[in-house]
Amino acid sequence: MHPSHGLRAVRVGSVTGAGLAGWQANSGRSLDFVRKVPVRYWCPQGHETVPVFADLTEAEIPQSWDCPKCGQTAGRERGLLVQHSGDEPFKSHLDYVKERRTPAEAAEALDRALTELRRHRTAPG
Incomplete structure (x- = not known):
């Protein structure tokens, strides 16, 4: 790159001036920051989850x-059991797989996959 090139060491999307202050000076605008609301949830196993919501009222924050x-339903109070709002209880990926296959079909699929894996590992090249 030629040393006099005007874009040398300039980030894409940046403007002249010193960072945000330069952007504000050039555009005449200022940033309006959205208030972030971290909310703590605890599941029956004691796991804590803290999603962050954007400026919501207390009524808008999920219970x-x-x-x-x-995968269990967590509530906003520690130790409080919360019933899942849906009709169907939580199911893991494995639960759904078990619904689709019998144990014999699962064993057959596993054997096919292992045979294919061994074939690829022993193939020359």
């Missing part, structure tokens, strides 16, 4: 949240 670690 329950799915735990990302175990």
Whole structure:
């Protein structure tokens, strides 16, 4: 790149001036920051989850949240059991797989996958 090139060491989307202060000076605008509201939820197993919501009223914040670690319904009070709002209880990916296959079909699929894996590992090249 030629040393006199005007875009050298300039980030894409940046404007002249010193960072945000330069942007504000050039545009005449200022940033309006959205208030962030962290909310704590605890599942029956004691896992704590803290999603962050954007400027919501207390009525808009959900009373329950799915735990990302175990999938159970977490509530906003520690130790309080919350019933899942849906009709169907939580199911893991494995639960859905077990619904689709019998144990014999699962064993057959596993054997096919292992055979294919071994074939690829022993193939020359």
